[in-house]
Every structure is written in C-alpha cells, then in structure tokens.
Amino acid sequence: MKLLVCGGAGFIGSNFVRQRIAEHGDAVTVLDKLTYAGREENLADVRDAPGFAFVHAGIEDADAVADAIAGADAVVNFAAETHVDRSIAAPDAFITTHALGTFMLLEAARERGARYLQVSTDEVYGSIERGSFTEESPLLPSSPYSASKAGADLLVASYHHTYGLESLICRGSNNYGPYQYPEKLIPLMILNALHGDPLPVYGDGGQVRNWIHVEDFARGIGHVLAHGAPGETYNVGGPDEAVNIDVVRRIIALTGAPEDLIEYVADRPGHDRRYSLGSEKVRALGWEPRVRFDEGLERTVEWYRDNRDWWAPIRSGDYRAYYERQYGRSLGR
Numbered sequence: 067m068k069l070l071v072c073g074g075a076g077f078i079g080s081n082f083v084r085q086r087i088a089e090h091g092d093a094v095t096v097l098d099k100l101t102y103a104g105r106e107e108n109l110a111d112v113r114d115a116p117g118f119a120f121v122h123a124g125i126e127d128a129d130a131v132a133d134a135i136a137g138a139d140a141v142v143n144f145a146a147e148t149h150v151d152r153s154i155a156a157p158d159a160f161i162t163t164h165a166l167g168t169f170m171l172l173e174a175a176r177e178r179g180a181r182y183l184q185v186s187t188d189e190v191y192g193s194i195e196r197g198s199f200t201e202e203s204p205l206l207p208s209s210p211y212s213a214s215k216a217g218a219d220l221l222v223a224s225y226h227h228t229y230g231l232e233s234l235i236c237r238g239s240n241n242y243g244p245y246q247y248p249e250k251l252i253p254l255m256i257l258n259a260l261h262g263d264p265l266p267v268y269g270d271g272g273q274v275r276n277w278i279h280v281e282d283f284a285r286g287i288g289h290v291l292a293h294g295a296p297g298e299t300y301n302v303g304g305p306d307e308a309v310n311i312d313v314v315r316r317i318i319a320l321t322g323a324p325e326d327l328i329e330y331v332a333d334r335p336g337h338d339r340r341y342s343l344g345s346e347k348v349r350a351l352g353w354e355p356r357v358r359f360d361e362g363l364e365r366t367v368e369w370y371r372d373n374r375d376w377w378a379p380i381r382s383g384d385y386r387a388y389y390e391r392q393y394g395r396s397l398g399r
C-alpha cells in the first residue's frame with residue numbers, strides 16, 4: 067500500500083510509520099511541518115526503506131499536499147498541535163492546523179479519491195466520572211486543543227456524508243512509549259526522575275487516564291484503515307486505567323528516584339478529571355491491545371534510559387525555556 071502520513075515525524079506518527087514499513091512493507095511519504103514536536107531523527111531508522119520519502123511542509127499548504135498525495139492509496143493524518151497546556155497559552159496554531167489543515171487534506175483526498183483516516187483523541191468527549199464513552203457519546207471538549215480536534219472530526223465526517231469520501235476517525239486514549247516529547251506526563255516524569263529534578267504533579271494528582279501503548283494504538287489505526295467502514299468512528303482505548311499520582315510513583319520505583327522529588331503544583335485550568343474509552347466497536351473488527359500498562363511502562367523507562375542521544379538535544383534546547391515558563395523553575399543539567 068502507498069500511504070501519505072501527515073505528522074509522521076511526531077511521536078505516534080513515527081511509531082506508525084516504523085510499524086507499517088516493518089510489518090506491511092508499505093511505501094510511505096511523510097509530510098510534516100517539523101514543529102518543536104516533530105523531528106526527522108524520529109524516522110532515522112526508516113529513512114532508507116524502499117519507497118520512503120519525506121516532505122517538509124504544513125498540511126495547510128495546499129500545493130505541497132497536492133504534490134505529496136500523488137500516487138497515494140490512503141492518507142493518515144496525525145498532524146496536530148498536541149499539548150493542552152500550550153493550547154491554553156497560545157491557541158492560534160491549534161486552530162490553523164486542526165481546522166484549516168484538516169480541510170486542505172480532505173480536499174486533496176477528495177480530489178484524488180484516496181481513503182482518509184483522521185487520528186483523533188478521547189479528549190473530544192470531555193471528562194467522565196464513571197463508565198466509558200462510546201462513539202455515540204456527545205462531544206463536550208474542554209480545552210482549545212480538544213475543541214479544535216472535535217471540529218476537525220466533524221469536518222471529516224461531513225466529507226463522507228456530503229462527498230462520499232472514504233473517511234474514518236480513530237479516537238485514541240492517552241498514548242505512551244518511545245519517542246514521546248518530554249513535555250507529556252510520562253516522559254516528563256521519567257527524565258526528571260533520571261536527573262533528580264522535581265516531579266511537578268498537577269493539583270492533587272487524582273486525574274485518571276486510560277493508557278495505551280503507542281504500538282497498540284498504531285496497530286489499531288492500521289486495522290481500522292484496512293477493515294473499518296467508511297464514515298465510521300472507532301474508539302481505540304488502552305487496557306488499563308491509572309491515577310496520575312500512581313503513574314508517578316511507579317516511575318519513581320522503576321528509576322530508583324527518591325519519593326520526595328514529588329512536588330504538587332497549581333492545577334491546569336479546566337483540567338479534565340477522568341477519560342475513559344469503550345473500545346468494543348474496534349474490538350469487534352478484530353483488534354485488541356497487547357501491551358499491559360505495567361510491562362509497557364517498564365519498557366518505556368528502559369527506552370528513555372538507553373536513548374540519551376535522542377532526548378539530550380531536546381532537554382538542552384528550547385524545551386528548557388518552555389519548562390521554565392510552565393513550571394516557574396529551571397531544569398537541572
């Protein structure tokens with residue numbers, strides 16, 4: 067299969083590309099704007115694979131998208147601004163990429179007659195105290211991030227209803243695993259723990275998340291691309307829920323860091339308390355997660371421990387300034 071993978075230089079996209087090349091022999095073109103979160107280093111081990119190409123452009127650039135989509139059977143769109151804290155501080159890029167960018171991609175896919183898969187998030191449903199969201203649950207997003215992702219989902223669905231585009235939506239729960247930018251909870255805590263830096267926990271740390279290993283989510287996306295019904299949405303949730311403070315404690319245990327590194331900080335405005343996805347619909351298609359949280363977390367800690375060359379340039383670059391703005395203190399060396 068020939069795929070155009072947008073946002074393929076980021077965390078989930080690069081894991082997806084690696085999996086498609088290794089397990090399916092796909093020819094992949096990655097189109098990525100290389101924002102702070104996108105890095106060509108994430109694709110270093112697939113750069114020389116047959117049929118691989120990289121295009122440095124934004125999905126909102128209609129000409130670049132028209133060139134990149136030539137010959138593609140399907141488009142998978144990961145391209146997004148993904149950090150909720152950044153969407154609160156500066157929402158502009160979220161609107162450009164999610165609204166305008168998704169529109170440009172949909173137009174190109176329609177023109178080409180390509181299948182289209184939009185990668186989305188459980189955050190579009192908002193917070194849920196008990197039970198789990200199904201694909202029929204109302205969209206009640208809380209942040210500029212999740213609201214603009216929800217808007218993109220609605221636009222994608224409209225292209226199926228109006229133009230018959232073979233579009234699909236995959237809503238994932240919280241991903242973790244290798245190549246995740248260290249602003250997100252798990253890599254943030256792992257790297258700070260390995261450096262003896264304080265571990266900043268929002269509010270009381272009682273937020274609950276449904277964790278999915280990135281390899282399982284990538285496999286779920288591939289499965290929906292192959293077997294999903296056009297026009298449908300599929301929730302792809304992980305096998306385990308965990309309370310944030312427990313995740314931090316497990317990381318402390320796995321890294322051997324002292325418990326007194328935990329530092330409670332002011333909560334994120336509008337912070338959702340619990341996310342939970344029911345994934346029966348995608349399970350009925352024949353997908354199920356393979357990695358339990360305990361095993362996946364241990365492997366993730368090992369990966370960060372073993373891949374200093376990957377994270378050292380990030381921790382010594384612009385990320386330091388972001389961290390200072392966000393937490394009002396500097397990172398140690």
Ligand SMILES: NC(=O)c1ccc[n+]([C@@H]2O[C@H](COP(=O)([O-])OP(=O)(O)OC[C@H]3O[C@@H](n4cnc5c(N)ncnc54)[C@H](O)[C@@H]3O)[C@@H](O)[C@H]2O)c1
Nearest residue numbers: 073075076077078099100101103104124125145146238241
């Ligand atoms: N990380 C999670 O826990 C999670 C969970 C569910 C769904 N998702 C969704 O999965 C997708 C990928 O998330 P991620 O965690 O890998 O994000 P990421 O921030 O690691 O990567 C995003 C990638 O998109 C690229 N990008 C940003 N704006 C672009 C634009 N305008 N044009 C082209 N490329 C652009 C970036 O350079 C980067 O490579 C997103 O759509 C996100 O909403 C993420």
